[in-house]
Amino acid sequence: MNAEGRIKKGCEMQDSVNRREFLKKSIVGSAAASLLSLEEKILLAQGQGGEKSDGPAAESGRKVPMGKIGKVTISRLICGGNLTNGYAHSRDLVYVSDLLRHYFTDEKVMETYEICEESGINTVIANVHGGKSEEQEENTVRVFNKYWKERGGQIQWLAQTNPQVDDVTGRIQKAIDNGAVGAFVQGGVADEFVRKGRVDLLGKAVDFIKKNGLIAGVGGHEVRTTMACERAGIEADFYMKTLHSTNYWSARRPNQDKDVIDNGSADNYWDKEPEKTIEFMKMVTRPWIAYKVLAAGAIHPRDGFKFAFENGADFLCVGMFDFQVREDVIIAREVLSGKLKRSRLWLA
Amino acid sequence: MQGPVNRREFLKKSIVGSAAASLLSLEEKILLAQGQRGEKSDGPAESGRKVPMGKIGNVTISRLICGGNLISGWTHGRDLIYLSSLAKAYNTDEKVIETLEICEENGVNTIIAGNVGVLNKYWKERGGRMQWIAQVGPKEDDLTSNIRRAIDSGAIGAYIHGGTGDKWVKNGRVDLLGKCVSFIKENGVIAGVGGHSVEVPIACEKAGIKVDFYMQTVHDGNYWSATPKEDRVEWSVDNFGPDDHDNIWCLFPERTIEFMKKVDKPWIGFKVLAAGAIHPRDGFRYAFENGADFICVGMYDFQVRENVIIARDILAGKLNRQRSWRG
Numbered sequence: 001m002n003a004e005g006r007i008k009k010g011c012e013m014q015d016s017v018n019r020r021e022f023l024k025k026s027i028v029g030s031a032a033a034s035l036l037s038l039e040e041k042i043l044l045a046q047g048q049g050g051e052k053s054d055g056p057a058a059e060s061g062r063k064v065p066m067g068k069i070g071k072v073t074i075s076r077l078i079c080g081g082n083l084t085n086g087y088a089h090s091r092d093l094v095y096v097s098d099l100l101r102h103y104f105t106d107e108k109v110m111e112t113y114e115i116c117e118e119s120g121i122n123t124v125i126a127n128v129h130g131g132k133s134e135e136q137e138e139n140t141v142r143v144f145n146k147y148w149k150e151r152g153g154q155i156q157w158l159a160q161t162n163p164q165v166d167d168v169t170g171r172i173q174k175a176i177d178n179g180a181v182g183a184f185v186q187g188g189v190a191d192e193f194v195r196k197g198r199v200d201l202l203g204k205a206v207d208f209i210k211k212n213g214l215i216a217g218v219g220g221h222e223v224r225t226t227m228a229c230e231r232a233g234i235e236a237d238f239y240m241k242t243l244h245s246t247n248y249w250s251a252r253r254p255n256q257d258k259d260v261i262d263n264g265s266a267d268n269y270w271d272k273e274p275e276k277t278i279e280f281m282k283m284v285t286r287p288w289i290a291y292k293v294l295a296a297g298a299i300h301p302r303d304g305f306k307f308a309f310e311n312g313a314d315f316l317c318v319g320m321f322d323f324q325v326r327e328d329v330i331i332a333r334e335v336l337s338g339k340l341k342r343s344r345l346w347l348a
Numbered sequence: 349m350q351g352p353v354n355r356r357e358f359l360k361k362s363i364v365g366s367a368a369a370s371l372l373s374l375e376e377k378i379l380l381a382q383g384q385r386g387e388k389s390d391g392p393a394e395s396g397r398k399v400p401m402g403k404i405g406n407v408t409i410s411r412l413i414c415g416g417n418l419i420s421g422w423t424h425g426r427d428l429i430y431l432s433s434l435a436k437a438y439n440t441d442e443k444v445i446e447t448l449e450i451c452e453e454n455g456v457n458t459i460i461a462g463n464v465g466v467l468n469k470y471w472k473e474r475g476g477r478m479q480w481i482a483q484v485g486p487k488e489d490d491l492t493s494n495i496r497r498a499i500d501s502g503a504i505g506a507y508i509h510g511g512t513g514d515k516w517v518k519n520g521r522v523d524l525l526g527k528c529v530s531f532i533k534e535n536g537v538i539a540g541v542g543g544h545s546v547e548v549p550i551a552c553e554k555a556g557i558k559v560d561f562y563m564q565t566v567h568d569g570n571y572w573s574a575t576p577k578e579d580r581v582e583w584s585v586d587n588f589g590p591d592d593h594d595n596i597w598c599l600f601p602e603r604t605i606e607f608m609k610k611v612d613k614p615w616i617g618f619k620v621l622a623a624g625a626i627h628p629r630d631g632f633r634y635a636f637e638n639g640a641d642f643i644c645v646g647m648y649d650f651q652v653r654e655n656v657i658i659a660r661d662i663l664a665g666k667l668n669r670q671r672s673w674r675g
Contacts, residue, residue, distance in 0.1 A: 090428060092572040093624040095651065102650050103438050249427040249593055250573065266572050298427040321430065323437055 064120035064329055065336050067314055067348035069238045069287045070215040072156070072181050074123045074348070077305075077332040079116045080291065080319035081126025081160070084109045085139055089267050089296035091250050101131070103321075110147045112322040113155050119329040125240075125289075125317050127160040127186065128175040141178045148179070159183040160219070160240075163205045165198065172205060176212045183209045184217030184240050187291075188261045191221055194228045195259070203234045210237070217289070221260035221270050223277045226284065236286055238348070240317065242271040243278070243290040245307050248298035270295065278311045287348035291317040301331045309335055312344035399455035399656055400663050402641055402675040404561045404614045405538040407479070407504055409458045409675070412632075412659040413616065414451050415646035416461025416483070417623075419444050424623035426573050426595050438648070445470050447649040448478050454656040460563075460616070460644050462509070464501040471502070481505040483542070483563075484528075485512050491524060492531050499535045506532045507540030507563050510618075511586045513548045518583050522551040529559050540616070544585035544597050546604040549611060559613055561675065563644070565598040566605070566617040566635050571625040575599070597622065605638045614675030618644040628658045636662055639671035 064075045082089070084104045090096035104112075113124065130139025140157075147153040159175030161183050175183045185193075185205050193201045202218050209216035219240035220226050226239050242260070246252065252269040260270050270292035271277055281288055290313030294304040301318070305328075308316050320328055399410045417423070418435050425431030439447075444466045448459065459467070462483040470476040482498035484506050498506050508516075508528050516524050525541050525548075532539035541552050542563035549562050565585075569577060573595045580599040584591035597619035598604060608615055617640030621631040628645070632655075635643050647655055 090431075091426060091625075093425065093428070093431075094627060095624050095648070096425075096428075096431070098650065099434065099438065099648060102648070103434065268572075296428075297430045300429060321434060321437065323433060324430065 064332060066122075067287065067346070069182065069217075069315075069348055072215050074156070074158075074315060075121045076309075076315050076336060077121055077329060078158070078289065078315055078317045079113070079121050079124045079155075079325070080317045081124055081140065083319040083321065084112070084143075085127060085131050085136065089270075089292075091266060091268050101136075106143050106146060108322065109143050110151055110153070112320065112325065113147055113153055114151070115322055115325045116320070117153065117155050119326055121325070121329065122154070123156040123158055123181075125158045125160055125291075127162070128171050128178070128180075128183075129162055141174070144179065156181045158215075158217075160186045161205070162186045162189050163201065165193075165201065168201055168204050169208050172208055172212075176209075176214060180214060182215035182217065182237070184219050184236075184238070187219030187221045187225075187240060187242065190219050190225050191259065191261050194220075194222070194225045199228045199232045199234070202229060203232060206234050206236050210235070219291075221272075221292075223273065223280050227280060230284060238287040238289055239281075239284065240289045240291055241277060241281065242292045243274055243308050243311060243313055244269075244271050244293050244295040244299060244304060245274060247303070248295050250298055251295070267296075274311075281312045282344050285347060287314045288312060289315040289317050293318060301328050302335075305332050305335045306340075310340055310342050312342065314346055314348040399457075399660060401457075402614065402673065404505070404642075404675050407538055409479070409481075409642060410456050411636075411642050411663060412456055412656060413481075413642055413644045414448070414456050414459040414478075414652075415618065415644045416459055416463070418646040418648060419447075419461060419466065420463060424594050424597075426593060441466050441469060443649060445474060445476075447647065447652065448476055449474070450649055450652045451647070452476065452478055454653055456652065456656065460618075464498070464503075468501070479504045481507065481538075481540075483507060483509050485509045486524070486528050488521070488524060491527050495528060495532055495535075499532075499537055503537060505538035505540065505560070507542050507561070510542035510544045510548075510563060510565065513541050513543040514545050514583060514585065514587070517543070517545070517548045517551045522555045522557070525552060526555060526557045529557050533558070533560070542618075544599075544619075545583060546600065546607050547582070550607060553611060561614040561616055562608075562611065563616045563618055564604060564608065565619045566601060566638060566640055567598050567620050567622045567626060567631060568601055568634055569596065569598075571622055573625055574622065595622075601638070608639045609671050612674060614641045615639060616642040616644050620645060628655050629662075632659055633662050633667075637667055637669050639669065641673055641675035 064077050066073050067076055083100055086097045086101035088096035088100050126140045128140055130136045144157055157180045159180035161171045161175055163171060163185055172183050185202055190202055193199060206216040206218065215237040217238040217240055218229050218236050221242045226241050229236060250268045252272065260272060290308045293308040293316050294301060305316060318328060399412050401408050402411055419439050421432045421436040423431040423435045448470050458479040458481060460481045460483060464480065467480055480503045482503035484494040484498055486494050486508060495506050508525055513525060516522060529539045529541065538560040540561040540563050541548060541559050543549060544565045549564055552559060575596045581591045582599065585597050585599065586592060617635040620635040620643045621628060632643060645655060
């Protein structure tokens with residue numbers, strides 16, 4: 001199926017699984033039970049007792065709400081690809097990325113995608129370059145192709161790409177050729193281009209993506225990256241910009257001033273100044289996909305999702321293990337169907 | 349149990365399908381390359397072929413012991429809230445059995461764990477011979493049930509969990525540790541006491557408790573997520589209090605090292621990698637040089653071979669160690 005077909009199918013994918021069935025499914029074989037709220041536990045108990053809920057809060061939360069970027073319909077909760085490609089960002093814990101690479105066999109990645117689709121997530125963001133080593137290079141493309149062709153999977157791929165100064169389009173082209181519905185410049189690359197005064201390269205990448213009929217975005221960990229794009233008048237369809245609170249133990253310490261892309265050894269923060277991000281994004285009229293909303297695993301989704309949506313994100317990109325998807329979907333649904341203290345307009 | 353696998357074959361095996369290559373030392377890479385070219389090494393590196401063994405009581409134990417926390421899902425992942433779930437999801441029974449097999453193939457003959465579940469399966473269904481030292485958590489009002497269960501289930505030794513050791517010593521109840529040790533020994537298996545604070549072995553020695561071994565944490569504090577020296581509070585390890593961030597297990601290593609120099613009983617050092625923040629090359633060396641007779645290390649299947657190579661290398665090389673080997 002081509003990209004257009006997948007986009008269409010993605011719109012139709014929202015299932016009708018009701019919320020209690022969903023909770024029951026999510027609990028079986030999972031360690032998630034203890035993390036559920038009282039309300040979630042009551043719903044689960046009702047489900048087990050065969051009772052029916054007519055409450056508006058429960059009913060309104062049935063589906064993962066969707067938004068649109070260009071013509072592409074995208075679930076507001078997007079599955080991130082860092083975990084499947086072995087990027088754990090686990091501070092100084094030296095083994096975790098290795099563990100991910102062993103855990104996420106092709107089979108496990110496809111199982112995760114299937115659970116995403118069953119649960120109403122219709123988009124995955126993953127780097128076209130599937131990992132650090134040569135043998136991992138083809139991970140993303142190989143698994144998507146397998147998943148789409150052999151499993152009949154419909155999940156959309158929004159490609160993270162790493163253009164280089166002397167080859168802006170090569171990896172973007174690879175994403176286009178392999179069925180991506182959109183592409184964006186990876187945050188670290190964009191930060192580096194802007195820092196070197198080469199915002200023009202971001203413009204070229206965006207133009208190239210759009211000329212090929214895909215939605216185009218620019219990533220960034222530093223708010224000055226997004227600012228530079230706006231100032232330069234780059235017509236991105238969306239921004240990928242990190243957003244998380246600083247309310248976690250391993251957060252940025254007072255003596256840590258490095259840009260995110262220079263902080264690889266500690267690997268513990270991805271939005272140095274969230275208040276500046278939030279303020280600036282209020283003025284930006286393009287859709288915003290926020291990422292690292294859980295600070296790579298240190299913030300509970302209940303807090304991280306709420307923080308991101310309340311502070312302006314239109315979509316969240318969240319790395320998820322198979323055993324986390326259903327719970328994350330429940331939480332995203334609840335947050336979005338509840339009262340949100342949000343001042344930024346929805347821009348998608 | 350120690351196979352004739354030579355070190356180069358060993359390295360080759362360890363690299364296949366693993367992301368460990370980048371972590372190897374130059375020497376290890378050279379050995380691997382030699383192996384790939386079919387060259388033969390006659391050098392002194394041959395002395396590192398086997399995991400050296402030691403003895404506690406009558407039990408022969410590999411100096412590298414497989415820890416059981418990862419199998420039980422205790423990752424001590426600081427504030428990373430998903431890590432223990434991931435460990436449990438990864439370490440299925442089949443994967444644990446595979447890990448135990450790799451351990452045995454590579455000369456690790458002992459596991460320290462709290463639970464016997466998968467081990468039973470491994471022993472009965474796979475013919476595994478891995479020895480089990482049981483970590484037990486006796487209660488003040490029932491000192492023996494947990495111990496009895498472990499012994500009946502095939503443990504060749506048992507020791508009191510470090511958290512319990514800490515708590516009882518802190519509360520002035522070292523007598524309970526003595527009673528547990530006596531009970532374990534009466535049942536014919538080796539007996540130990542665990543602790544995260546050096547106050548535990550200090551109290552046991554002072555009380556004249558006849559342990560066969562100590563399980564005592566040892567790691568340096570030179571890693572990013574360690575609590576800064578000035579903020580370290582005694583008894584805060586694993587106590588779930590405001591100073592416990594699940595990030596440090598040997599608060600005052602210098603004191604531990606100094607005291608253990610005077611202790612003539614075998615010492616199994618644990619948390620030598622600070623639960624994953626210290627590279628084995630550094631953590632193993634630090635522990636052995638500073639007095640540990642054995643080290644207990646939680647390992648995933650894909651880490652075992654590399655860890656064995658590193659332990660062999662360190663033990664076969666020059667060690668700057670003052671404490672006499674006690675086991």
